[in-house]
Amino acid sequence: MIRKLKTIKLLDAYEKNDKDIFFGRENEIEELFQKVKQTRLTLLYGLSGTGKTSLIQCGLANKYDQRDWLPLFVRRGKNVIESLKNKIRNEAETLISPQKTIIEHLNILFLDYFKPITLIFDQIEELFISGNDNEQNQFCDFLSEILQTNLNVKIILSLREEYLAYFDKFEIKVPQIFQNRMRLEKMRNEKLLKVVAKMLEKENTKIPKQEIIDQIVKNIADNKGNVELTYLQIYLEKIYSEANFQNDFYEFSENLLNKIGKLDNILQDFLVRNVENIKNEKSFDEQNIWKVLKKLITEVNTKKIVQIEDFKTEKFDAIEILKALQEKRIVKYENGFYELAHDSLADKIAEYRSEQEKAFIEVQNSLKTTYQNHLKTKAFLTNEDITFIHENLKKVYSTEKQLFLTLLENFKNEIFEKEPTQITQYQEAINFALKSRQRNIKNKRLKNLLIFILILLLLASIVFGIYAFQQKNKAERQTNIADSTYKVAKKHLDKFLAEKRKTDSIYLRKTIFAIEIYIETKNPFFLKDAKRLVDSSNTVNKRFNFKLDKEIDSLQKILN
Numbered sequence: 001m002i003r004k005l006k007t008i009k010l011l012d013a014y015e016k017n018d019k020d021i022f023f024g025r026e027n028e029i030e031e032l033f034q035k036v037k038q039t040r041l042t043l044l045y046g047l048s049g050t051g052k053t054s055l056i057q058c059g060l061a062n063k064y065d066q067r068d069w070l071p072l073f074v075r076r077g078k079n080v081i082e083s084l085k086n087k088i089r090n091e092a093e094t095l096i097s098p099q100k101t102i103i104e105h106l107n108i109l110f111l112d113y114f115k116p117i118t119l120i121f122d123q124i125e126e127l128f129i130s131g132n133d134n135e136q137n138q139f140c141d142f143l144s145e146i147l148q149t150n151l152n153v154k155i156i157l158s159l160r161e162e163y164l165a166y167f168d169k170f171e172i173k174v175p176q177i178f179q180n181r182m183r184l185e186k187m188r189n190e191k192l193l194k195v196v197a198k199m200l201e202k203e204n205t206k207i208p209k210q211e212i213i214d215q216i217v218k219n220i221a222d223n224k225g226n227v228e229l230t231y232l233q234i235y236l237e238k239i240y241s242e243a244n245f246q247n248d249f250y251e252f253s254e255n256l257l258n259k260i261g262k263l264d265n266i267l268q269d270f271l272v273r274n275v276e277n278i279k280n281e282k283s284f285d286e287q288n289i290w291k292v293l294k295k296l297i298t299e300v301n302t303k304k305i306v307q308i309e310d311f312k313t314e315k316f317d318a319i320e321i322l323k324a325l326q327e328k329r330i331v332k333y334e335n336g337f338y339e340l341a342h343d344s345l346a347d348k349i350a351e352y353r354s355e356q357e358k359a360f361i362e363v364q365n366s367l368k369t370t371y372q373n374h375l376k377t378k379a380f381l382t383n384e385d386i387t388f389i390h391e392n393l394k395k396v397y398s399t400e401k402q403l404f405l406t407l408l409e410n411f412k413n414e415i416f417e418k419e420p421t422q423i424t425q426y427q428e429a430i431n432f433a434l435k436s437r438q439r440n441i442k443n444k445r446l447k448n449l450l451i452f453i454l455i456l457l458l459l460a461s462i463v464f465g466i467y468a469f470q471q472k473n474k475a476e477r478q479t480n481i482a483d484s485t486y487k488v489a490k491k492h493l494d495k496f497l498a499e500k501r502k503t504d505s506i507y508l509r510k511t512i513f514a515i516e517i518y519i520e521t522k523n524p525f526f527l528k529d530a531k532r533l534v535d536s537s538n539t540v541n542k543r544f545n546f547k548l549d550k551e552i553d554s555l556q557k558i559l560n
Contacts, residue, residue, distance in 0.1 A: 005020045005237070005240060006021055006202050006203060007199040007202045007203055007236075008199075008203075008233055008237050008240070009233055010230075010233050010234060010329045010341070011055055011230055011233070011234075011330070011340075011341035011342035011344075011345065012049075012060075012329060012332070012341055013054045013328060014051075014054035014057060014058035014059075015057050015058055016034055016061040016062060017158060018058050019058060020202075021199070021202055022054065022058045022059060023194070023195045023198045023199065024187055024191050024192070024194065024195040024409065025054075025055055025059055025187075028055060028059070028184060029055065029059035029060060029062075029063060029538060030063075030496050031182060032044065032055060032056070032059070032060050032182055033063045035059060035180055035182055036060065036118070036154060036156065037133075038180060039155070039176070039179070039180045040147055040154050040155060040157045041143070041154075041155050041157070041174075041176055041177070041179075041180060042154070042155070042157070042180050042181070042182065043156075043157045043159075043164075043167070043177065043178065043180065043181035043182070044056070044156060044157065044158045044159075044184060045158070045159050045160065045161040045164050045179070045181065045182075045183055045184070046160070046161055046180050046183055046184030046185065047160065047161060047186065047528045048160050048343045049228045049229060049230045049342070049343075049344050050185065050187075050229070050343055051229050052122075052159075052183065052184050053122055053123075053158065056120055056122070056156065056158060057073070057185060061156065067115065068115065068116055068117070069115065069118065069322075070091075070109075070113055070115035070116065070117050070118065071118045071119070071120055071246060072084075072087050072088065072091060072117065072119050072120065073087075073122055074087050074119060074121050074122070075121075075122060075123060075126070075304045075305060075337075075339075076121075076123075076124070076126040076127055076130065076131065076305070077303075077305055077337060079135055079343060080121070080124075080126075080127055080131065080135065080138075080139050080144060081129075081135070081138050081139065082107075084102065084105075084119070084142075085102060085105055086100065086335075088105040088106065088109050089105070089110075091109060091111050091337075092108055092109045093104075093112045094108050094111075094112055095115075096108050102142055102145075102146075103145065103146070103149060103151070106146070106151055106153055110152060115168060116152045116154065116156045117151075117152065117153045117154070118153075118155075118156065119153060119154070119155045119156070120156045120158065121155070121156070121157050121158065122158045123158065123159065123160075123343070124157050124158060124159045125159040125160050125162075125166070125302070125307075126302070126304070127139060128166040129164055129298055129300055129302055129304075130298060130304060131162075132372075135371070136169075136188055140169075140170045140173050141169065141173065141175045143155065143173075143177075144173040147174065147176070160343070161183065168399060173376040186226055186227075186228075186326040187220075187227070187229065189217060189225060189227065192217055192227055192232070193213055193217060194212065196213050196216055196217060196232070196236075197213055198254070199236065200213070200477060203240070203250060204248055204249045204250065205243075205248065205249065205250040205251075205252055206249050206251045206252065207252050208252075208254075211254075212253070212254065212257065214253050215257050216235070216239070216257065216290045218238070218262070219235065219236045219257065219260075219261070219262040220232060220257055220262075220266060226269075226546075228344070229333050230267065230342055230344055231266045231267060234266050234267065234270045235260075235266055235270075237255065238270075239252065239257070239260060240261060242256060242259065242260060243256060245434065253402045267344055267345065267348050268348050268351075271302055271330070271345060271348050271349070274325075274328040274330055275289050275290070275293075277328065278321070278324045278325065278328065279337045281324075282320070282321075282322055282324050284316075284317065284320075284324070288314075288316045288318075288321060289321055289324075289325075290349075290352050291314070292311070292318050292321045292325070293325070293330075293340075293349045293352075294349060294350075294352065294353060294357070295310060295311065296331065296338065296339060296346075297340070297341050297346040297349050297350060298346070299364055299365055300365075301347050301350040302343055303339050303342075303345065303346045304339065305337045305338070305339045306337065306338050306339070307336060307338070308336075308338075312404070322338050327340075329341055330345065358403070358530050366480060393502035407531045415544070452489065
């Protein structure tokens with residue numbers, strides 16, 4: 001049986017009283033302390049498992065004198081603003097009416113203690129994972145309002161770094177949101193070796209040589225050499241459970257490390273091992289244990305807070321299972337809420353979802369996203385969206401009516417979390433889904449009608465095309481005939497005109513000859529003959545549009 005270990009917290013965060021066993025974060029503690037001192041709003045972010053909560057609860061907390069430190073650790077719960085009000089009312093000595101504003105709540109709390117208040121919103125990414133636009137806007141307005149007051153209140157927002165960009169939309173009302181931020185890095189290996197050495201020393205552990213510590217770190221490092229601090233805790237707990245304990249000392253050896261080996265999936269091993277232990281110790285159905293665990297994670301594989309009421313539809317004793325999980329430090333309980341001890345467990349639990357559960361979550365996420373978009377753009381589900389929903393739901397349910405009603409019921413329970421203030425929005429979401437469905441059926445019929453009309457138009461265009469092609473060929477033949485006729489006619493015309501020009505030339509010569517004789521003889525007969533020839537020549541020229549030569553013009557002048 002393993003003794004209670006001083007330094008092993010497993011998945012729990014370090015708290016103020018753990019100062020003597022919280023190692024390796026001295027520089028980060030000082031950096032965070034200075035940033036909190038500088039401004040009223042500090043944003044702390046980092047990867048899951050880097051120890052953000054421990055840095056605040058243990059590291060930062062021990063930098064302050066109790067007279068200058070009134071911390072309020074706030075989790076979103078069902079609504080972040082309501083959770084904050086509840087936290088203040090629980091801490092205040094004065095009875096505060098729930099109807100009072102958040103500023104009034106804080107002012108009363110300050111007057112009760114006369115200490116600077118530090119609001120610490122831990123894992124605030126839950127606001128974007130589970131909260132709706134209205135709640136996010138309320139929180140943004142709260143930050144904007146509190147920063148404009150003279151209240152002695154500081155705010156720390158702690159979140160996973162992949163959700164950092166979600167605060168972009170806060171910048172308009174809270175322009176300083178990103179101005180004072182700090183990224184908590186993973187612990188470097190050289191520092192991690194020192195941390196392990198200090199932890200072993202605190203636990204009275206004998207190690208024959210330094211290489212033992214090196215091997216511990218190597219056994220839990222990933223392919224890039226990085227080590228998750230939560231994995232270190234779990235791995236050390238496993239070693240201690242196997243180690244020999246004599247004369248108030250644990251003994252670590254190479255043989256012990258070789259026996260345990262390199263754990264490729266330490267967290268998965270820890271989870272499965274404890275579920276198996278609970279099943280054997282409490283005689284619970286293993287499937288029911290996993291059902292409870294899956295209730296503690298969101299559709300995007302992060303942990304979420306639940307209450308006993310969330311299990312009221314289950315036919316097994318969920319409370320006893322939750323208590324057993326709490327004993328194994330997989331689940332923690334605070335102020336009426338249950339949640340996983342660490343966010344890193346969520347991904348491991350999600351791996352135990354069935355294909356049907358995964359398909360249903362896909363549908364939920366799709367419907368939720370599209371509905372939120374509908375509220376902004378008034379766009380409905382497309383035919384592709386409806387098809388996607390149906391194809392996934394067919395993996396779960398057989399009948400059309402059952403699958404759609406179940407979808408809407410789950411849409412109410414999971415997306416809107418049964419909050420009274422969201423009932424209207426839930427009804428609107430149902431109407432939206434149904435209207436989208438009807439709209440798509442109507443669009444499908446209209447689409448089929450349009451396809452039929454298009455087919456008719458296509459057939460008509462084909463018939464017209466054939467007719468036009470035949471007429472084109474006929475026209476081409478007529479054109480060819482006309483071209484041939486034109487060429488023959490032009491040939492005859494050219495021949496005729498040539499003959500006429502020849503005739504005109506003869507008339508001209510005869511006329512000139514007659515005039516010459518008249519000039520010589522002065523015989524009137526030749527004058528009359530010359531006039532007749534000129535008249536004949538003009539008639540021919542006029543008829544064929546020929547131009548009289550200069551000679552004929554001169555003759556006309558002489559004759560006139």
